[in-house]
Amino acid sequence: MVKDRQKFCSRECxxxxxxxxxxxxxxxxxxxxxxxxxxxxxxxxxxxxTVNEKCREFxxxxxxxxxxxxxxxxKAEIKxxx
Numbered sequence: 001m002v003k004d005r006q007k008f009c010s011r012e013c014x015x016x017x018x019x020x021x022x023x024x025x026x027x028x029x030x031x032x033x034x035x036x037x038x039x040x041x042x043x044x045x046x047x048x049x050t051v052n053e054k055c056r057e058f059x060x061x062x063x064x065x066x067x068x069x070x071x072x073x074x075k076a077e078i079k080x081x082x
Contacts, residue, residue, distance in 0.1 A: 021050050026060040032060055036068045 008014040021044055023031075031040050032055060041048045055062055 003029060021054050023047050023054065025060070028058060029060050032062050034067075037062065 023044070028040075028051075031043075032051075035043075037048045037051050041051050044051075052062070054060075
């Protein structure tokens with residue numbers, strides 16, 4: 001339970017929030033166009049905002065979230081027909 005003065009629910013959340021993402025610009029640019037931000041964050045055990053901040057720092061343009069939603073719908077349709 002989060003207290004009034006406490007920003008994070010646990011030490012683990014605080015650690016994840018403060019963890020830094022160490023990745024090269026080329027690697028991140030490739031990953032951003034292959035996977036959604038939340039999947040990249042899970043791979044590196046960081047928050048999605050950390051990935052977004054790194055993209056801004058490197059000047060990487062990310063695809064809109066709706067693009068990933070449409071890709072997921074297309075995958076579901078293909079699975080239905082198989």
